[in-house]
Amino acid sequence: MNADTIYALSSGSVPAGLAVIRLSGRQSLAALQRLTGAGEQRRRAAKGLPRQAPPPRLAKRVVITDAGGGEVLDEGLALWFPAPASFTGEDVVELHLHGGRAVILAVLEALARCPGLRMAEPGEFTRRAFENGKLDLTAAEGLADLISAETEAQRRQALRQMRGDLGRIYENWRQRLLKALAHLEASIDFSDDDLPEGIADQVCLEVAELDAEIAAHLRDQRRGERLRDGVHLAIIGPPNAGKSSLLNWLARRDAAIVSATAGTTRDVIEAHLDLGGYPAVVSDTAGLREGGDEIEAEGVRRARGRARDADLKLAVLDAQTWPRVDPCTAELIDENSLVAINKSDLAEPPPPLSVNGRPGFAISVRTGAGLNAFLAAIAEEVAARCRITAAPAVTRVRHRQALEDCRQALTRSLRAEAPELAGEDLRLAVRCLGRITGRVDVEDILDVVFKDFCIGK
Structure with a gap:
């Protein structure tokens, strides 16, 4: 068992309705008694009686006081988990308090004044659980x-x-x-x-x-890693085809600048999505075309790199130029691609709607036409790449x-x-x-x- 007793705020960010401060180590019980029952413990000591531990794993209403000055800091619940039947395998105390910043700060400062206690390092509670055989690294x-x-x-x-x-x-x-x-x-x-x-x-x-x-x-097929980190989608296509507009629609916010001027997007812009319960990271890239200035050429190079590394490419084409597909985009469309023919409100793209054997979807980001079907196809492709199977x-x-x-x-x-x-x-x-x-x-x-x-x- 570690010599130090550690403590830290274990719940989320404050302010909140409730906050949990956790202690782990040999001095956990002493710290709990110091902050919640000084008077009772002094009376027991005067009678020659040992310190009384609270019932294990039973929430008890307590008044938290500063052991130094006796000031009341908060009222809440305390739970005592004697070793080894605890998360860390050590003696553990949990204080359930009101989640105000001043309350949490005051209690943490009071704990800092308790002998043998120190603030926990990141992940130290879980590391102690591992070191005490409560769980393995996985x-x-x-x-x-x-x-x-x-x-x-x-x-x-x-x-x-x-x-x-x-x-x-x-x-x-x-x-x-x-x-x-x-x-x-x-x-x-x-x-x-x-x-x-x-x-x-x-x-x-x-x-x-x-x-x-x-x-x-x-x-x-790296399903578990994709599910953990997110399936990477790259939106590719010629300039001014509506790639940034599609990103904004998928992200439900203005993640990218939209302009009628071709070449507005120069760098890669990312947004994180939840598609049918599966995580995805979608990237808007610069318009693919030859030439341009030095900055635009660098944007095109990055776009090609992102397309190469993506799990799924979303190729956005302009319905007004369909069925002509610019060669810079066509060469990137493969079996890991879906094709969106945007601006169908301005020109109805004639069939067949496919490029290099990959299905195409007539959409209009401006009116919303066809977007739900396209989104469903994206979600199915994402799910297929990281769907949970029977075996981990x-x-x-x-x-x-x-x-x-x-x-x-x-x-x-x-x-x-x-x-x-x-x-x-x-x-x-x-x-x-x-x-x-x-x-x-x-x-x-x-x-x-x-x-x-x-x-x-």
Whole structure:
């Protein structure tokens, strides 16, 4: 258990109707008694009685006072969670107070004057929970994602990970590899003993099976990462086709400047959307055309780069020039594209409405015609790229890298000419899986994992 007792505001920003201050560590109960029951504790001490702890996990109405001057700071509820049955695995106290700035500041200052207490670092409560075995690294990351979730699908994925669905998969693989490694080492160390035949062959079969399972897990089209970070959409097309107007309609605000002057948009402008419960980041880009001044040429270069990196491209064309499609836009339209033929209120685009085999939608951002159908098509494409499946998906780059490293080690072990070399590669594979859940060699990544938490988590 850590020597320091930490405290912090664990609820959201103030002012608010309610605020929660959390304490964790050996001095939590003493601090609670110091701020809520000084008179009662002095009376018990005078009678030679020990300090009385409140009933665990039971909300109790308390008056919060400044232990130094006895001034009443607030009235609220206190909860006591004795170790190890708490979030951090340590003694934990929660103070449920009124959420005014002055109240919170006064109580935090009173806690600062309590012996053995200090303000928590970002993510320190969750880090202590990990260090005390209350959750593994994947669950801690799931908690961080749950706090940051902005859409329904993100919430569901984060909750599954926080509850251990992903960690159990990796731990199962790690345990199976440990068993295979133990059998292989037994065949090496006790080769002269009467061991069952075919141990090495069984190990190879198990390793090959695990390698296939990990490979299938990685063939997820990055659904989990897309769901966590958002599907990236790039609006592309010739100048003055209505790209910025479409961005503003999708974002439901004036995110981009709209002008009849071609080339108004010079840089990439982003907006974050919730499309049917799935997150998306849509980027408005500069109009695609050859020539222009140096600044516009840089904007076109960035537009091409954003189109290249996008998960889905939204090509916006002008109905007044349809069916002619400018070559700069046409060359970027592929299977990951949807086509919008804008300004249909000025000119009805003749069929067929498609470019390079991709469907086109006649729309008018000015009148709203066709926009709902186009939005539904976008939402379906986004959902297809990050829809939650029965099996949990990889949600972070560090998970994917560790799994790829694990597969490389497994491949080497299957090709090793000596069992000793195969065993060493299996040990490396075990360590790769352990890095994901925090079983081995994680000190160098703990700060990376927990730095994204807010102070009171």
